[in-house]
Each structure stands twice: as structure tokens, then as C-alpha cells.
Amino acid sequence: MRVDELELPTYDDLDAASDFHAALRELSEQSWIARGALGYAVFDHEAGNALLRDRRMAFPAIELLVLQGVTSGPIWDRNQNGLMGRSGEPHTRLRRMLAPAFTPRAAERLRPQLTALVEELWAPVQDQGRCEFVSTLAEPLPSRAIAALLDVPGDAPTLARWSVLLQEVFKMRLAEVGPQVEQAYAEVREYVVDLLERRRAHPGEDLASVLATAGEKITDDEAAILVSSVISGGTDTTTAQLAHGLRLFAEHPDQWQALREDPSLIDQAVEEVLRYEPITPFTARIAREDVELRDVTMPAGTVVFVCAATANRDPQVFEEPERFDITRDRGTSSVLTFGFGAHYCVGAYLARAEMVETFRYLAPRTPDLALDGEPVLGPTTGIYAVESLPLSW
Numbered sequence: 001m002r003v004d005e006l007e008l009p010t011y012d013d014l015d016a017a018s019d020f021h022a023a024l025r026e027l028s029e030q031s032w033i034a035r036g037a038l039g040y041a042v043f044d045h046e047a048g049n050a051l052l053r054d055r056r057m058a059f060p061a062i063e064l065l066v067l068q069g070v071t072s073g074p075i076w077d078r079n080q081n082g083l084m085g086r087s088g089e090p091h092t093r094l095r096r097m098l099a100p101a102f103t104p105r106a107a108e109r110l111r112p113q114l115t116a117l118v119e120e121l122w123a124p125v126q127d128q129g130r131c132e133f134v135s136t137l138a139e140p141l142p143s144r145a146i147a148a149l150l151d152v153p154g155d156a157p158t159l160a161r162w163s164v165l166l167q168e169v170f171k172m173r174l175a176e177v178g179p180q181v182e183q184a185y186a187e188v189r190e191y192v193v194d195l196l197e198r199r200r201a202h203p204g205e206d207l208a209s210v211l212a213t214a215g216e217k218i219t220d221d222e223a224a225i226l227v228s229s230v231i232s233g234g235t236d237t238t239t240a241q242l243a244h245g246l247r248l249f250a251e252h253p254d255q256w257q258a259l260r261e262d263p264s265l266i267d268q269a270v271e272e273v274l275r276y277e278p279i280t281p282f283t284a285r286i287a288r289e290d291v292e293l294r295d296v297t298m299p300a301g302t303v304v305f306v307c308a309a310t311a312n313r314d315p316q317v318f319e320e321p322e323r324f325d326i327t328r329d330r331g332t333s334s335v336l337t338f339g340f341g342a343h344y345c346v347g348a349y350l351a352r353a354e355m356v357e358t359f360r361y362l363a364p365r366t367p368d369l370a371l372d373g374e375p376v377l378g379p380t381t382g383i384y385a386v387e388s389l390p391l392s393w
Contacts, residue, residue, distance in 0.1 A: 002297050008035040020380055021309065024281075025322075028310045033296070039303030040066075041282065045314035045336070047293060048306040052340035058087040059081035059343050060286035060303055061169075068174040074182045079169060081222070083229045084343070087288065091342060097218050098226055098346050101149060101207035107349040109205070113148045117141055126365060130372050133389040134243050137358065142238040145354055148230060151206035159231050161186055166232035170382055188231065189224040196223055198393075234347045236383050238354055240279035243386035244337055245355060246362075248273060248324055248369045250391055253327050259363045269326040270355045272334065274312075277338035278325045279384045308336040309380075315332040327337070366393035 009027055011034045027034055028043035035041075042048050051057050061084040062076075070076055079085045083094050100106065100192035116332045121140055127130040143160035147153050165184035168177050192208075199212035207230065211223040218226075249256040259265050282305035291298045298304060313321035319328070345351070372392035378385035 002299060003033070003040060003302060003365065004299075006033075006296065008040075010035050011041050012036050020281075021313070021322075024307065025313070028307075032294070033110055034249065036305070039284070040298070041305045043310040045311040045317045048308070048336055049334070049340055050293060051239050051275070051291075051304055051306055052283070052336065052343075054291060055342060056287060056289050056291050057285040057304070057341075058288050059084045060284050061085040063286055063303065064170060064172075064284075065174075068172060068214075070174055070178070070246045074185050075169065075174065075178065078185050078225055078228065082225045083346075087342070087361050092216075094222065094226060095216055095346060097211060097222075098207070098230070100210045102349060104349050106205075107353040110148055111348070111353055111357060114141075114145060114354055115361060117144050117148070118358050118361045122362065122365070128393040130390070133246050133391050134239070134349040134386055137391070138239045138242040138246070138386070141242065141354060141358065142177040142235040145238070145350065146234050147352065149206060149230070149234075150195070150208050150227070151204055151252045152208075158191075160235060162228075163231050163235035166228055167236050167383070169232075174186070185228065188228045189221070192224040192227045193220050198219060205318050211272050230347065231330050233345070236385070237279055237345075238347075238351045238389065240378075240383050240385045241277075241351065242272065242355060242358055244277040244279060244384070245270075245273040245359065246369075246391060247371075247375050247386060247389055248277060249359075249368050250389075252324050253369065255324060256366075256369045258327055259359065260367070263360060263363070265326050266356055266360050268329065269359055270352055271330065272324060272326045272328075272350075273355065274337045275318070275330065276312070276333045277362060277384075278312055280337070280382075281380050281384055282307055283336070283339050284334070306336060306339075 005147060009030045011027055032044050032047055033040055033042050042051060065076055065079060069167050079349045083091065086094065117140065118137065121137045124302040125136055143163060144156040146159050162184050165181050168174060168181050174181065195208045196212040199209045203209040203213050211218060211226065259269050261370065285304050285306065287300050287302045287304070289300045315321050317333050338348040370392050373390035375386055376388035378387050
């Protein structure tokens with residue numbers, strides 16, 4: 001049966017719910033799929049994983065622009081030709097260009113710099129015993145990490161400013177900020193072209209050098225688009241995940257104490273944060289042709305949102321899924337926080353490295369970590385941000 005012929009629950013008012021996860025859990029218990037204003041949400045791990053891996057499903061970057069009235073111009077061109085706007089072999093070719101800078105080995109190479117950055121950002125508040133965590137560390141660290149990735153350490157503030165503007169493409173308000181976004185794209189292109197020229201003369205191991213020495217495999221325009229994707233995709237997301245991580249530990253002091261007592265739990269701790277509170281609760285995909293799943297046909301053009309917030313707590317996959325527990329070995333069960341398949345987050349290793357180095361550095365230095373006021377959480381659509389996180393220790 002076609003999905004649009006089914007009687008399904010709806011999920012549009014979830015942000016109004018007093019408990020976002022409880023509302024999602026109730027929906028997922030009613031059906032594995034629900035209807036919303038922009039498409040359908042799929043809740044369980046098996047179905048979500050299948051859709052993310054299906055090469056007939058693509059990220060609806062262009063459709064999101066059309067919904068905002070953008071059908072031509074610089075923003076259209078950049079996204080149509082960008083990493084998120086392409087699928088199949090064109091998408092794979094661009095990912096190959098980025099791959100050398102985002103391997104586990106590349107993330108390991110950056111760890112000493114990440115630790116130094118965390119130490120530098122934390123030093124002013126260490127002896128105060130309290131801080132607002134987002135502005136102190138979660139916000140500045142990712143842009144500095146991207147600057148380290150590009151080997152342009154002094155340019156982190158500029159990258160942070162560009163990131164905020166480039167993310168506007170997915171916040172459904174281009175009618176208000178379109179000119180500023182266009183200006184950001186132009187500035188990034190000029191910046192990257194200049195950086196590529198310098199790296200061709202003096203290459204290193206950074207991302208800009210990787211792109212600069214790729215020869216005819218990539219044009220300057222494509223390189224600029226890829227760097228734009230890295231800037232926009234590697235900052236707000238990691239900021240949110242770092243902040244949610246510290247929020248969870250402040251709300252579960254026994255887990256922070258466990259990490260303080262046993263630093264070897266650090267990798268499990270990061271995976272548990274990613275599982276328990278994914279900062280993209282819904283990951284959008286669009287069917288490029290008819291897709292059938294569980295005897296339900298999703299016609300070409302159907303937009304589906306894979307719900308990592310429920311898939312990561314699927315009781316068929318995770319034991320005691322509603323319990324935040326860094327001491328529990330979850331085995332090989334995969335979380336869907338970074339997606340899966342062709343559009344799996346290219347910066348996943350770097351994001352994990354930033355979380356590992358932050359938690360590892362802070363745990364022994366912040367005994368009795370606690371909330372120092374109510375966290376201010378953003379909407380759960382798009383990137384689920386923490387706007388303010390007051391902490392004490």
C-alpha cells in the first residue's frame with residue numbers, strides 16, 4: 001500500500017510537548033511510521049537504518065531551497081553542486097576528495113591540538129567553580145578545530161561567523177537572511193581560492209593541502225563548496241553535542257563520577273552521549289524513485305525523516321534504552337546520530353575526537369559537576385542546540 005493511503009499518527013506538535021522523548025516514545029509505540037507536514041517520520045532502528053543505507057534515498061537539499069522560494073542564484077548554485085545536493089557517483093567523487101582529511105588517523109593527528117585548545121579555553125574558568133559552558137567551550141572549540149584542520153589557527157573567529165550564516169540554508173528563513181548567506185558564500189570562495197594557491201606552493205597535511213594537490217580531479221569552485229560544507233557542518237553540530245554531553249553528565253552525577261574514577265570509559269562515554277541525545281533528532285531523506293519498505297510503498301518524491309532520537313533508544317536493539325549509562329557495553333549496535341550510508345557524516349571521527357578530548361580533560365578537573373541553573377534548549381527541528389548551559393563544580 002502507498003504510504004499516503006495509510007491511516008497514521010501525526011508528529012508536528014512535538015516541540016510543544018513537555019517531554020520531547022516521552023512524546024516520541026508514545027508515537028513510536030503506536031506505529032513505526034507517522035505523518036507530518038513536510039513528510040513522514042520513521043521511528044525504529046531497523047527501518048531507519050534501511051532507509052539511510054538505501055541509495056535510492058538522497059538528502060533533500062534542493063527541495064529545502066524550493067520550499068523557501070529559492071530556485072536560482074548563488075545559494076541555489078552552491079547547494080545544487082555541493083556535497084549535500086548531489087547523489088550517486090558525483091556525490092561519491094566529492095566525498096573521496098575530503099576523505100584523506102577525515103580518517104581516524106587524521107583525527108588522531110589533531111588530538112594534541114584539540115587537548116591544547118580545551119586547556120586554553122577552560123583555563124579562565126577553572127578556579128571559578130562555575131561557568132556558562134556553551135560560550136566558554138562548546139561554541140569556540142569546534143571552529144578552532146576546523147581552523148586546525150585547515151591549518152589556519154588565527155582564522156577561527158571568521159570560520160565561526162561563516163558557519164552561522166551557511167547553516168541558515170537549513171533553518172527555513174532564507175527570505176530574511178538570504179543576502180547575508182550569499183555574501184558568506186562569496187567570501188568563502190575568495191578565501192579558499194587564495195588558500196589553495198598558498199598550499200600549492202607550500203603543501204602540508206591539512207585539508208586545504210589535500211584539495212590543493214588533487215590536481216584536475218577537483219576545480220577551485222568545488223574545493224570552495226567542499227570547504228563551505230566542512231565549515232557549516234562541523235561547528236554548530238559539535239557545539240550542540242558537546243553541550244548536551246555536559247548537560248547529561250550534570251544531570252547524572254554518578255556517570256561523571258564513574259568517568260572520573262575510570263578514564264578508560266571515555267570512548268563508551270562518548271558513544272553513550274551520541275546514543276542518548278542525538279543533536280539531529282530527525283535526518284531528512286527524499287525518495288528519488290519508488291521505495292518499498294515493510295509492504296509500504298514510498299513513491300518517488302516522498303520526504304522521510306529518520307528519527308535517531310527513537311532509533312537510538314529502540315528496545316529491540318538496546319537493553320534498558322532509556323537509561324543513560326556509560327558503564328554499559330552496548331556492543332556493536334550502531335547509533336544513527338551521524339546517519340548511515342552514502343551521506344554518513346564525513347566529520348564523525350573529528351567530532352568524536354573533540355568530545356573525547358573535552359570529556360577526558362574536564363572529568364578530573366570538575367568534581368561534583370552540577371547544573372547551576374536551568375539549561376536553555378533550542379527547538380528539536382534541525383540541530384537540537386543547547387543555547388545556554390550554566391554549570392558548577
